[in-house]
Amino acid sequence: MQVVVLLAGVVDPKWRLGTLGLRPGTAQVEDTALPRKLSPFDEAALETALQLRDADAAVTVTAILTGGAESDGLLRAVAAFRPHRAFRFGDAAMSLWDPATAARLLGAAVRAATEAPALVLMGREFGDSDDGVLAPALAEAEGWAFCGLAHRVALRDGDILLHRTRGARDEILHRRPPAVVSITNERGNRLRHPLMKNVMLARRAPVEVVAPPTAPPPALALRAIAAVPPAQRGGAGRVLTGPVAAQVEELAAYLRASTTGAA
Amino acid sequence: MHDLCALIPLGDPSVADPFAAVAAAAAIAARSGGRVRAILLGRVPDADAIAAAERDGATDILSAAHAGLSEPPQAEHLLAAFEHLLAAETADTLFLLPAGAVGEELAARLAIRLRGVPLGRCTSLDRDGGQVTARRASHGGRAEARLTTQAPRCFASLRRPAAAPAAPGAARREIMLDCPLPNDVPPPEIRHTAGEQARRLEGARIVVTGGRGMAGAEGFALLRDLAALLDAATGASLPAVDAGWASVGQQVGQSGAFVTPDLYLAFALSGTAQHLAGIGLNARIVAVNSDPEAEIFRVADLGLVAPWQEVVPELIERLRAR
Structure with a gap:
């Protein structure tokens, strides 16, 4: 069974985005100077794929990282987890801002891995530009089944079993392959640590790169992007210090006043 | 200029604020004019839902019911029913769905299915001539992107705006649907959490x-x-x-x-x-x-x-x- 995990990486959230903007004269984001890492959702998708591989010798895992050469270090980090194959798909000019175009490109990426995908895993958000559109868009564009925000995946008798939480209910869904599943983070899919020998092997191994097909002009154009300051909040900013008992007494009084006043 | 139409899936308690999309559409109409259509879709006609959509600013409400929908409804069934309802749409339209897992999945899939443009979870939307301008958070909410499109059909999800314009009163219509729903997707097993x-x-x-x-x-x-x-x-x-x-x-x-x-x-x-x-x-x-x-x-x-x-x-x- 062919399992493909699509990874995007994000700009390291610890780094300031002050230089973020568009490359002059283009609709491409200039963030290549900022360090990249896998997002928590990339990690959850990758771990899910690795668990499926570990559980079933018939599972073949291909990890695909989108992006340009600035992502090669990240690809080596992914390769250290020893998927059956790992390659980078794309170049610095590839943009995923237009979901319809992105879905076509991601479909091409999956086909570069296998002509018969059974399961495509993605994080619930794909990279810095996506808020959950790309996984269902890919499924719809390819005519594959879809399940969003799963936190556990199993394969049983050719079916895909998916656990997810929707509001106050837990759901178990069955999907027939091929299917796209977006993964959310949970304790059970925290990414393992790679073996040091595999890290060293991945550092020396060549990076496989697959070029994307030429994309048509996007229907949705990115016109501007910039870092934004934190939203202004009206808090009084009163910070208590001193003996904990006195702080707690003041907090209790604050809560009593707040809850009584609102009642 | 694009018409405004809120698509409201009913019957799923996990959709925290289904009528947020109506309120968001009404806020856009208050800035740039036009009417606010709302299409409500559930298993049975729902008078409370119609009243809620009117309160939030809908001027034309279509309440559609399909007896084949389960509660909560499956995404595939909602997609098929909305696709049926929108098949005859010809005007340039900005379709809005409530923010959250259900609304965002529907918006993305409907957009691809109906050859529209999925705009994602927007913080603001504006219409000017034939162009739609969307603002969207990126980089984990630390940045904002501005995107434009001239596509005739756009699908976005929005949260409820802070200020709601006054509700002008609505024309209402109810229909029963009998379009075929997919039968090859098994319903989920549901367990309510503790x-x-x-x-x-x-x-x-x-x-x-x-x-x-x-x-x-x-x-x-x-x-x-x-x-x-x-x-x-x-x-x-x-x-x-x-x-x-x-x-x-x-x-x-x-x-x-x-x-x-x-x-x-x-x-x-x-x-x-x-x-x-x-x-x-x-x-x-x-x-x-x-x-x-x-x-x-x-x-x-x-x-x-x-x-x-x-x-x-x-x-x-x-x-x-x-």
Whole structure:
């Protein structure tokens, strides 16, 4: 069974985005100077794929990282987890801002891995530009089944079993392959640590790169992007210090006043 | 200029605020004119839903019912029914769905299915001539992108705007659907989770949240005790969910639930931009953190520089004694 995990990486959230903007004269984001890492959702998708591989010798895992050469270090980090194959798909000019175009490109990426995908895993958000559109868009564009925000995946008798939480209910869904599943983070899919020998092997191994097909002009154009300051909040900013008992007494009084006043 | 049409899936309690899309469409119409259509889709006609859509500013309401929909409805069935309803649409239209997992999946899939443009979860939308301009958060809420399209059909999800325009009154129409629904997708097995999530995050007046610094599930048990005393919901940061101390449904932030309580009690969390993006701007934040440099204090109405291990048990005791 062919399992493909699509990874995007994000700009390291610890780094300031002050230089973020568009490359002059283009609709491409200039963030290549900022360090990249896998997002928590990339990690959850990758771990899910690795668990499926570990559980079933018939599972073949291909990890695909989108992006340009600035992502090669990240690809080596992914390769250290020893998927059956790992390659980078794309170049610095590839943009995923237009979901319809992105879905076509991601479909091409999956086909570069296998002509018969059974399961495509993605994080619930794909990279810095996506808020959950790309996984269902890919499924719809390819005519594959879809399940969003799963936190556990199993394969049983050719079916895909998916656990997810929707509001106050837990759901178990069955999907027939091929299917796209977006993964959310949970304790059970925290990414393992790679073996040091595999890290060293991945550092020396060549990076496989697959070029994307030429994309048509996007229907949705990115016109501007910039870092934004934190939203202004009206808090009084009163910070208590001193003996904990006195702080707690003041907090209790604050809560009593707040809850009584609102009642 | 694009027409405005809110698509409202009914019958799924996990859709916290289905009529947010109507209110968002009404806010756009208040800025740039035009009528606000709302298409409500459920298993049976729902007079309360029609009234709610009218209150939120819909001027033309189509209430569509399909007896084949389950409760909660399956996404594939909603897609088929909405696709049927929109098949005859010819005018340029900006379709709006409520923010959240269900609305966002429907928006993305409908857009691709109907050869429209999916705009994602937008913070604002504007129409000018034949162009739609969308603003969207990126980079975990630390940046904002401006995108434009001239596509005739656009699909976006939005949260409820802060200010709602007056409702002008609506023309109403009800129809029964009998279009075929896919029968090759088995319904999910549903298990309702235990009491800890009985108080929903969305709509809660008080939210008690723990972060990475809670250092274990035991701390979250105490937070649940505190939440019970305050009739509050319990939330968690992404690292706390990652660690397994709280469930996926309790995650607050850019990638989790968006909450709009009066009071937000944040214990042992640093206050990253990604987390704060999940808290409404009108919420008063109370922060407890042993690190006086924690970012959360910059946005707090009241802050306690103290370890949660000392604060929470003492606070519970005092609240019980009142």
